[in-house]
Structures are given as structure tokens and as C-alpha cells.
Amino acid sequence: xxxxxxxxxxxxxxxxEFFERVHSFESWFHSVEGYLTGTEYGHRPRLGERPLPPxxxxxxITVLCNYCVGETAALEGxxxxxxxxxxxxxxxxxxxxxxxxxxxxxxxxxxxxxLGVVDPEAEVERRANPAIREFRRRLLELVASKDWEAALxxxxxxxxAMEFTVFQSHARSADPVTAEVLxxxxxxxxxxxxxxxxxxxxxxxxxxxxxxxxxxVKRDLDALVxxxxxxxxxxxxxxxxxxxxxxxxxLAAVARLGFGR
Amino acid sequence: xxxxIAREDAxxxxxRRFELDDQGFDEVPAKYRRFYRHWKGxxxxxxxxxxxxxxxxxxxxxxxxxxxxxRLYCMACMTRLRVREGEAGRLEADCEY
Numbered sequence: 001x002x003x004x005x006x007x008x009x010x011x012x013x014x015x016x017e018f019f020e021r022v023h024s025f026e027s028w029f030h031s032v033e034g035y036l037t038g039t040e041y042g043h044r045p046r047l048g049e050r051p052l053p054p055x056x057x058x059x060x061i062t063v064l065c066n067y068c069v070g071e072t073a074a075l076e077g078x079x080x081x082x083x084x085x086x087x088x089x090x091x092x093x094x095x096x097x098x099x100x101x102x103x104x105x106x107x108x109x110x111x112x113x114x115l116g117v118v119d120p121e122a123e124v125e126r127r128a129n130p131a132i133r134e135f136r137r138r139l140l141e142l143v144a145s146k147d148w149e150a151a152l153x154x155x156x157x158x159x160x161a162m163e164f165t166v167f168q169s170h171a172r173s174a175d176p177v178t179a180e181v182l183x184x185x186x187x188x189x190x191x192x193x194x195x196x197x198x199x200x201x202x203x204x205x206x207x208x209x210x211x212x213x214x215x216x217v218k219r220d221l222d223a224l225v226x227x228x229x230x231x232x233x234x235x236x237x238x239x240x241x242x243x244x245x246x247x248x249x250x251l252a253a254v255a256r257l258g259f260g261r
Numbered sequence: 262x263x264x265x266i267a268r269e270d271a272x273x274x275x276x277r278r279f280e281l282d283d284q285g286f287d288e289v290p291a292k293y294r295r296f297y298r299h300w301k302g303x304x305x306x307x308x309x310x311x312x313x314x315x316x317x318x319x320x321x322x323x324x325x326x327x328x329x330x331x332r333l334y335c336m337a338c339m340t341r342l343r344v345r346e347g348e349a350g351r352l353e354a355d356c357e358y
Binding site: 008010011013023034035187191204252 | 289290294316317331337356
């Protein structure tokens, strides 16, 4: 099927072959090199830094601190999930997600440093929203209890879907450096939300009774993430009319999986 | 695109073929890039060989005109999809888990 220059028709792949390829480290590597080559800490090195007015800088720092907690939760969650993922392709994919989440945390902390924060990790501790901290705690409880579907739902559907929407929206209004850092993260998030939805879709198809358990998790957790990111959008100063429907990506995903609101 | 193409017979008009160019979608390995492009929003006119991925909202492209029942893959979000005709006659895609 084709060479390095191109394939005849990707959609002719056998479903099993497609599954293997997209879960592979090889595919991940050739995907991220397309948009990370030439960047340093998530953005082009000589991208012009626009000095921000003090109030705007303060708001951006607070927002980035909240993002850091979300990314830390995903890093810890994904690395824990590797240990009890049900098969080799999901373990390998999650290993690539661990790398992605580690990169996200690193570039966001570095961005805080570029904005003049002397001790970024202490600043995250000082400023982060209690709701996202609580979400992190609950996610790690699900991981510790080896509840595969619930932990994956919390992390790759609830958290990632909302990050996907907020980061895209923020990137459109952010300064050029922050925008480029966020745009790179969004490209990774596409894989994460797809992995979560597809893996859960397969599990629910085989065992529909698991839907009740996930409904409980959804009831328990989605407000925590929604509250955090609603606050983020307010911090960014976007008028209500210009804010994205935060729940849109998330609600569409859960509807496809067969959940009502 | 599996079965529907295999079943295509003389009663159906032959499918148009499309040369795909790389439109700068850099989120999949280089050899697959021409099969995808970014969606530009509601005003973005889709070709007869294109549908929007319902999961990650990129445009999936084929070398062939698409028809209801065709199988597609979104490599950006790892989703297998099945094409169907939407309410307005526009082609849409559903996830196949």
C-alpha cells in the first residue's frame, strides 16, 4: 500500500490495519514531527513577543496555571492507565499520550516563565482553581481503582473535550506566542479525544451495562470541568456572545456514546 | 471504501475521481496528508469527495466521489466512519466503533 510519497487511497485500508496503525508509536512519531519540528517549547523560536498590558498578563498567568493542573491530571492519569489498559495497542497509544501530556505541561510552565513568572510551579499551586484540583483528585482515584472505562471517560472524554474547545477558542484571541503553543496542544488533543470516544464506543457496544456506571461518573465530574473552563473564558475577557458553547464538543461526544445530558 | 464500491454496477453512474493535493494538514504522517484538510467553518463548501469528521471537525477527503454507505477513516482522531446522506442531502458521516 503505497510508499513514503503517498498511498493510493487511505480509506481502502483493512479496519484492523487502520486500528493498528493509528495506535502505533510509529504513526504518532510521524504525526507530531509534522508540527513540532523547528519549534522550541511549543512555538517557533523567533516568534515576536508582544508585551502584554499588566492586567491582561495577570489574567493569562491565572488561566495558564489552570491549564497546568489539567495537563498534570492528564499526565498522571494517562501514565496510570498504561498499567491496566486492556491490550497492547491501547497501552502503546497511551504511552504516546503520556509523552504528549508531559510536553503540554512543560511548554505551559515554560510559557509562564516567558511571561516573567519566577517560580511557575509555585504559581500554579497558588492560583489554580479548586474545581480543577478536585477533578484531578477524582480522576486519580478512578485510575487507582483500575476502573478502565470510568477513568478513560473522565480523562479522554470529559477533560480532553473541554480542553479541546477552550484551547481552540483561546488560541484565536491570544498573543502570537501563546496562540502557537495552544494550537500545537490542540493538534495532540484531536488524537486523545478520538482515542477515548472510540475505545469507549467499542467497550459499550460489547457491554452496554457499563453505560450506567459511566452515567454516574459523568454526573459526578462534568460540572467540575465545566465550571473551571467557564471561569477560564471569563478570565480571558471574552464577551458571553463570543464564548464558544463549551459543552458542545463534549455533549456531542457523549450523545454519540449514547448518553443524555 | 469497501462494499459499496465493490457492488457498484452498471446501473449506477460511475464515480468521479479526484486528484488530491497536500493542503497543509500536518497532523498525520506525510504520506496521508493529502486525504485531510482543515475545515474553514460553515461557509466551507465541501466537494463530492469530502465529509467533515463529526469527532474532530477536520475534512476527510477521498480520491473518489463519496456515496452513502462508504467507509472512511479519520487518521487525525483515529475514527472509522460510515458515510450517509444528511437531511439537506449533504453527505455526513457516523462513527463506527
